[in-house]
Amino acid sequence: MKRRTMMIGGGALALGGIGTMLARPAERGGMHEAYFAGLSAALQRAGLMRPTLVIDRGRLLANVAAIRKTTAAAKLPLRVVAKSLPAPQLLSTIMAGMGTERLMVFSAEMLRQLWPLHPEADYLMGKPLPVSEFLRVNADRIEGPGLSVQWLIDTPERLAQYVEAAKARDVQLRVNFEIDVGLHRGGFANATTLAEALRIAQAARVQVAGLMGYDPHVPKMPSPDKAWAGSQRAYAEMIAVVKSAGLDPAALTLNGAGSPTFRRHCAGTVANEVSVGSAFVKPGDFDYPDLADLLPAAFIATPVIKASQDQALPGVEALSGAMHWWDRNTQRGFFIHGGHWLAKPVSPAGLQYSKLFGRSSNQELLTGSKLVDLKPDDHVFLRPDQSEALFLQFGDIAVFDGHEIAETWQTLPISA
Numbered sequence: 001m002k003r004r005t006m007m008i009g010g011g012a013l014a015l016g017g018i019g020t021m022l023a024r025p026a027e028r029g030g031m032h033e034a035y036f037a038g039l040s041a042a043l044q045r046a047g048l049m050r051p052t053l054v055i056d057r058g059r060l061l062a063n064v065a066a067i068r069k070t071t072a073a074a075k076l077p078l079r080v081v082a083k084s085l086p087a088p089q090l091l092s093t094i095m096a097g098m099g100t101e102r103l104m105v106f107s108a109e110m111l112r113q114l115w116p117l118h119p120e121a122d123y124l125m126g127k128p129l130p131v132s133e134f135l136r137v138n139a140d141r142i143e144g145p146g147l148s149v150q151w152l153i154d155t156p157e158r159l160a161q162y163v164e165a166a167k168a169r170d171v172q173l174r175v176n177f178e179i180d181v182g183l184h185r186g187g188f189a190n191a192t193t194l195a196e197a198l199r200i201a202q203a204a205r206v207q208v209a210g211l212m213g214y215d216p217h218v219p220k221m222p223s224p225d226k227a228w229a230g231s232q233r234a235y236a237e238m239i240a241v242v243k244s245a246g247l248d249p250a251a252l253t254l255n256g257a258g259s260p261t262f263r264r265h266c267a268g269t270v271a272n273e274v275s276v277g278s279a280f281v282k283p284g285d286f287d288y289p290d291l292a293d294l295l296p297a298a299f300i301a302t303p304v305i306k307a308s309q310d311q312a313l314p315g316v317e318a319l320s321g322a323m324h325w326w327d328r329n330t331q332r333g334f335f336i337h338g339g340h341w342l343a344k345p346v347s348p349a350g351l352q353y354s355k356l357f358g359r360s361s362n363q364e365l366l367t368g369s370k371l372v373d374l375k376p377d378d379h380v381f382l383r384p385d386q387s388e389a390l391f392l393q394f395g396d397i398a399v400f401d402g403h404e405i406a407e408t409w410q411t412l413p414i415s416a
Helices: 003-022 034-045 055-072 088-098 108-114 131-137 156-169 191-203 224-244 262-266 317-326 388-392
Strands: 052-056 077-080 104-106 120-126 149-153 174-179 207-213 253-258 275-276 298-308 333-337 343-346 365-368 377-383 399-400 403-410
Touching: 003 253, 034 052, 034 298, 034 377, 034 399, 034 403, 055 077, 055 088, 055 224, 055 262, 088 224, 088 403, 104 108, 104 388, 104 403, 108 120, 108 131, 108 333, 120 253, 131 156, 174 191, 174 224, 191 207, 191 224, 207 224, 224 365
Parallel strands: 052 399, 077 104, 077 275, 104 120, 120 149, 149 174, 174 207, 207 253, 253 275
Antiparallel strands: 052 298, 298 333, 298 377, 333 365, 343 377, 399 403
16 A cells, blocks of 8 residues: 555656646747848937837838728728827828828827818717817817817717807817717617707707717627627617617718727628728737738837846845746846837747836846847837827837838827
8 A cells, every 4th residue: 555655646746747847938039030130220220229119111001901902892981090090190191091081089189289280181089078178179279170070979968068168169069979889888878868969969959970889899709799790789779869860870970890890890880981090000909810911010129228148036046046947038138228118029039028027117127038149239129019108108100111210200299
């Protein structure tokens, strides 16, 4: 029995050791592949040895062409989401490539910034704003935006506020009603409240411009097809309410989609236009199957400030060797210029944020295996998770033409 117990115990230890080794992180890493090596060289020639947001113009234009092919086949107009692309020349490039003058804007400040640049555009607010923002936009212009802006309304109470403010300013009011198609982030969720809002609008002689139903939850649901069918059904019910109020839905803006779902809409939808923003530059949060043909077109480039061959732990230096043995991807340390961005390291492969040092916006520590042989002044590249506010953190955007930094694009002033 003792021998048998020893054999069982020895077997358990052996299995435990195998399990431990299987759980041990694999060694990863290498140096820049050709694309990022070429981009790094172009940045060095341009003297951009600081945290820099780079847009690959060729990839951007390829994404524009791919998206336009989809929307053109579906005969669906596209509205460009400005918050995801907050640089005038970036927006203009995409608007020209898509052949559209439709913009979705999410703040009064950005509306004020874009209005002089695109006075002929049709603006749809992407979220309902306090009525004071409506007043601010109309107070500082000799000729207010007037009928070119569809102000988003999510409740009868907000509509009443806007109606009163428009009367006080003697300006025309054009409204679009936000409807809940399954995201449950607000908006009109049933026919009764939407019908009430329509009655208020018509009594006040407000121009009803349409509906907006945002559905980014669809691809994240356990059954995306079921969620999609539900969102379309909810939208169709709200269109029926609009029709019952004596309005012609075909003459209205029936906005839907977003980057994650615009291709579902293009395959068949009750909406009559789609909105797209982030997909044009494809940050990391937009790696959806429906967007697989689109290319990441934006990267953060930043130089290595300090490099360590054997990154020690502060205060518990003696444990550094054990940590390096367990995870060989912690052996080398690279402190970069800046950090703590909504982004993940992509080149060289194998870099990771240090879980023990934590995040830093000054000199962030990235660790890697001995396969990563970066030196001070070498570039590290990160792929943004999102665009939006992140694009406003670096100053002018460097535009890469595949060989050189061909130009820079100024961003919009910082706004929330």
